[in-house]
Amino acid sequence: MVSYEALRDIYTRDDNILFVLSEPEGDLYSREFLEAVAWLTDEAWKLPFTTRVNSVTNFQHSEAEGDDLIVGDLVIDPAGLTAEDLAKIEKIALNEPLLYNRLIGDKHHVTGINVTLTLPEKDSMEAVVAATAAKELAGNFEENFPDLDVYITGMVMLNNAFAEASIKDMSGLIPIMYGGILVITVILLRSVAGTLGTLLVIMFTTISAMGLMGWLGIPMSAPVSTAPTIILTLAVADSIHLLITFLQEMRRGRSKKDSLVESMRVNFQPVLLTSLSTIIGFLSMNFSDAPPFRHLGNVVAMGVGAAWLFSIFFLPALIAVLPVKVRVRQENESNLMDRFADSIIRRRSVFLWGSVAVVTVLALFIPRIELNDQWVDYFAPSISFRTDTDYAMENLTGIYNIEYSMGAGESSGINNPIYLQNLEKFSQWYRQQPGVMQVSTLSDTMKRLNKNLHGDDPAYYRLPDTRELAAQFLLLFEMSLPYGLDLNNLINVDKSATRFTVTVTNLPTREIRELLTQSERWMQDNLPDYMQATGASSTVMFAHISERNVKGMLGGTAMAVLLISTLLGVSLRSVRYGLISLIPNFVPAILGFGAWALLVGEIGLSLSVVTGMTLGIVVDDTVHFLSKYLRGRREHGLDAEEAVRFAFRRVGQALLVTTVILVVGFGILSFSAFRLNAWMGQLTALVILFALLADFVFLPALLITFDQKQTQTQTDTEGVQDYEKNVVTA
Secondary structure (H helix, E strand, O other), X not given: OHHHHHHHHHOOOOOEEEEEEEOOOOOOOOHHHHHHHXXXXXXXXXXXXXXXXXXXXXXXXXXXXXXXXXXEEOOOOHHHXXXXXXXXXXHHHHOOOOOEOOOEOOOOOEEEEEEEEOOOOOOOOHXXXXXXXXXXXXXXXXXXXXXXXXXXXXXXXXXXXXXXXXXXXXXXXXXXXXXHHHXXXXXXXXXXXXXHHHHHHHHHHHHHHHHHHHHHOOXXXXXXXXHHHHHHHHHHHHHHHHHHHHHHHHHOOOOHHHHHHHHHHHHHHHHHHHHHHHHHHHHHHHHOOOHHHHHHHHHHHHHHHHHHHHHHHXXXXXXXXXXXXXXXXXXXXXXXXXXXXXXXXXXXXXXXXXXXXHHHHHHHHHHHXXXXXXXXXXXXXXXXXXXXXXXXXXXXXXXXXXXXXXXXOOOOXXXXXXXHHHHHHHHHHHHOOOOEXXXXXXXXXXXXXXXXXXXXXXXXXXXXXXXXXXXXXXXXXXXXXXXXXXXXXXXXXOOOEEEEXXXXXXXXXXXXHHHHHHHHHXXXXXXXXXXXXXXXXXXXXXXXXXXXXHHHHHHHHHHHHHHHHXXXXXXXXXXXXXXXXXXXXXXXXXXXXXXXXXXXXXXXXXXXXXXXXXXXXXXXXXXXXXXXXXXXXXXXXXXXXXXXXXXXXXXHHHHHHHHHXXXXXXXXXXXXXXXXXXXHHHHHHHHHHHHHHHHHHHHHHHHHHHHHHHXXXXXXXXXXXXXXXXXXXX
């Protein structure tokens, strides 16, 4: 990031809009096509924030005419071109390194017009304004040239695509989410009052969190746009636990008031614990290297806190004044949870060791996961940026690039033949690497100028022999360039460094990281110290961000685990059960990432925060089950098996309901057109589902096995003590 910002400060900004023109049945080197290119080139100068426009028509071609150096547009009057002129233009363009695989390619029906913009960066809507103007220009172009197609890509369009994805998610997913939660709550609670209370808690919680976000000045971004969806999903959990216990007590024949009091008594501590653990989990996202994910964690943490307040203080008061009717059920009436508990108890050894085997097998697949972040693939084909960019990469040029500021060691040092020769060697090395489409370097311009000033003799298409010649050639060329097409984007002010740009195909980020490592090794072995440079661009940052994010989140998750473990140990009043609870809390993440390795095989930026994010959520199930289990042991004096039955009877239904709602909620998020959010929703839903299985299958079997051994040990110890006492007495 530091290298990237430094490079942007030295040279012109790389914010750009790339128009790709296509006429499938035509030819770029025709009068009609070149006339359309020239029209769009002229009109593109009028776009907001534009500082430069490059196309095949205004390319500053240089050639010798007698003793003169002639520099001017490659195409001056498209309508008046002869067949000979067109053939000459084609030959020049295809042999010009600054054009080939950049604005033209092997496919003659496609060309590009690159617009460079300098955004003031004073308003977050600048990219949207520029992108909107570009789309309007594209519409005007299609009206004037109906036989041609136009596609738009570039960094500005990428930033606009993030905004479009955010708006699409907020306007499309949240209404679906509310509808889904309403239907599920009505079906599972079978209580109008409970459903109404839950919806009000969700609404108040979401409004509070987003309002706090506004007051704190947290900016909206594509990841943050999912916060309302996540918050309203999590806000349901607290309400469901309170309401299900309340309804269960009423079905046992208790009065409404007594049922509310009992529900608050048995749920206050676990709901507080789960809220705190969830807040800790989301706050651990502050260890992310990506600010949008830090913002997401903070906003959701505020939402979880608000959900607890409304669930504890507002919901019971609302239920107390609303009419609630339920059917009284006999105490000995069996239900699904009782039968499931019996099944687990009878086959606890099978379930325990079967769970261990499944966890072990899936854990072995986790190392196969590849870190990969390709920002074009973040967007679904339903977003125009994705389809336009795919077309550009398939038919014209790569969108990803690596840039260097290559120092020359002294002022005007770029004219030194040794420096230029090193640039040339570096460019030749890069052009031999797989996946590299184009290299833009000053050495190519200097070779062309040397040929021009030797009567266009092809034998002189090489670097100047002396520093003086190179300086004169460059000065002549610079003086001939028109305003807006100078070399400021290529050379710094005192001519002590030049910009070196490498364009690559749609490479996986692993291969980009490898290419960067190889280039650094080559520079160390072949270039002087003053030419050592760090590759920088948005492509480079995306290539490293997942890896850095994983390392950062490991620290955040470790701290979250430590805090949550301490919290559980103190709250459950047992270090032993606090440690036991950690096992089913880690198992879901292992199962989730193992299954993801089999199903997808790669993770990106968003998935690197899932472990920390879901840690707090999956703790919910464990805390609620353990708290009911311990209540059965401590308050009712039940043995391990009966305590498991008691826990299933008291909290099993609530855990099932909240899991269904959470899975549906995050499942809806998986339909996002923005893959960062979609993958986060899918993996989170998967982990939450595994959390329920771990707490319904693995945890009960573990508790029974552990507590029975503990009881047996105590019994054996007491037997030995009695025997010794009898011997002494005798």
